[in-house]
Amino acid sequence: YNFYEESCPQLEDIVSTGLHPIFLSDPTSAPALLRLLFHDCQGCDASILVDTVKANRLSEMTSAKNFGIRKRDLIGNLKTLVEDECPVQVSCADILVLAAREAVASSWGPLIKVPLGRRDSSAAPSYQLADSLLPPATTGVDEMLRIFTGKGMTVEESVAIMGSHTLGSTHCLNILNRLYKPEGVEAQGIVLMDPRFEAFLRLTCPKWSLISNITSVLNDVTPTVFDNHYYMKAMGGRGVLTIDAEMVIDPRTAQIVEHFATNQDDFFHAFSTAFLKLSSSGVLTGDQGVIRRKCNVID
Ligand code: HEM
Numbered sequence: 468y469n470f471y472e473e474s475c476p477q478l479e480d481i482v483s484t485g486l487h488p489i490f491l492s493d494p495t496s497a498p499a500l501l502r503l504l505f506h507d508c509q510g511c512d513a514s515i516l517v518d519t520v521k522a523n524r525l526s527e528m529t530s531a532k533n534f535g536i537r538k539r540d541l542i543g544n545l546k547t548l549v550e551d552e553c554p555v556q557v558s559c560a561d562i563l564v565l566a567a568r569e570a571v572a573s574s575w576g577p578l579i580k581v582p583l584g585r586r587d588s589s590a591a592p593s594y595q596l597a598d599s600l601l602p603p604a605t606t607g608v609d610e611m612l613r614i615f616t617g618k619g620m621t622v623e624e625s626v627a628i629m630g631s632h633t634l635g636s637t638h639c640l641n642i643l644n645r646l647y648k649p650e651g652v653e654a655q656g657i658v659l660m661d662p663r664f665e666a667f668l669r670l671t672c673p674k675w676s677l678i679s680n681i682t683s684v685l686n687d688v689t690p691t692v693f694d695n696h697y698y699m700k701a702m703g704g705r706g707v708l709t710i711d712a713e714m715v716i717d718p719r720t721a722q723i724v725e726h727f728a729t730n731q732d733d734f735f736h737a738f739s740t741a742f743l744k745l746s747s748s749g750v751l752t753g754d755q756g757v758i759r760r761k762c763n764v765i766d
């Protein structure tokens with residue numbers, strides 16, 4: 468927790484003061500930063516920030532799984548502020564985790580104290596790896612639990628980390644599969660949806676729309692507030708993604724969803740320990756990796 472005590476004691480202040488005006492002027496930036504953490508944390512090494520420089524070294528952002536990932540540049544901007552005060556001391560990976568922590572705290576979620584000392588990747592990023600490790604929008608409970616228990620989370624923590632979907636929005640593109648299933652699939656009753664909500668989603672996201680990669684729906688009714696509305700909404704059959712809806716009916720997760728829907732403190736508590744596990748997964752430390760000077764370039 469005190470990794471930068473000597474080398475950059477002002478780090479956490481720089482990150483929170485740097486982000487404060489951004490959160491105020493653009494309420495979509497907090498959700499973007501929280502999702503960015505998840506998508507980087509197949510290694511938490513800031514590899515998602517690296518841009519493509521050679522045609523044969525495509526960046527992770529080339530992967531379709533990273534569709535909708537935004538605000539990577541904010542980490543670069545924070546890094547510039549940090550470099551001014553403490554040159555080549557602080558990793559982009561740590562700044563990314565601190566930014567995600569601020570995203571949660573600034574949305575009235577828990578303030579999570581995070582251990583630091585991550586290092587940045589020095590190897591060229593691999594979009595194939597991102598492609599194979601990140602879950603598709605169609606992911607269900609099985610795959611979700613496989614991913615998060617694989618990172619050392621309990622089932623309760625896995626359900627809690629999905630509570631991240633209390634923030635932000637989802638592009639229509641990612642729910643067309645739920646709204647317009649082939650004949651017969653619905654009949655199996657895999658995932659129930661409130662018919663009025665389904666009608667609303669179909670109206671917002673028409674089947675043949677050419678702009679379903681631009682149009683979007685809110686993840687819950689309070690998309691700028693980190694609260695337990697996500698679980699309440701999912702229980703009412705108004706979960707947006709397959710995973711949001713499936714957690715309500717799967718016997719492994721149903722009771723936990725119900726519990727978090729009525730007890731926000733317990734959700735916050737489990738979310739905080741889950742966040743620590745997610746943000747420590749596969750980290751580089753010690754003399755592994757590097758401290759990049761610029762987050763988007765490996766030199
Ligand atoms: C099985 C696990 C997960 C799946 C399948 C999943 C899937 C998705 C999808 C498809 C979207 C919509 C993206 C878009 O259309 O722009 C989304 C949004 C989001 N996800 Fe997840 N997600 C998962 C886990 C997580 C985790 C662990 C976190 C955070 C720690 C997270 C945070 C978010 C946030 C904050 C958004 C809203 C982003 C925005 O508004 O820009 N998700 N997720």
Ligand SMILES: [Ca+2]
Nearest residue numbers: 633689692694
């Ligand atoms: Ca919310």
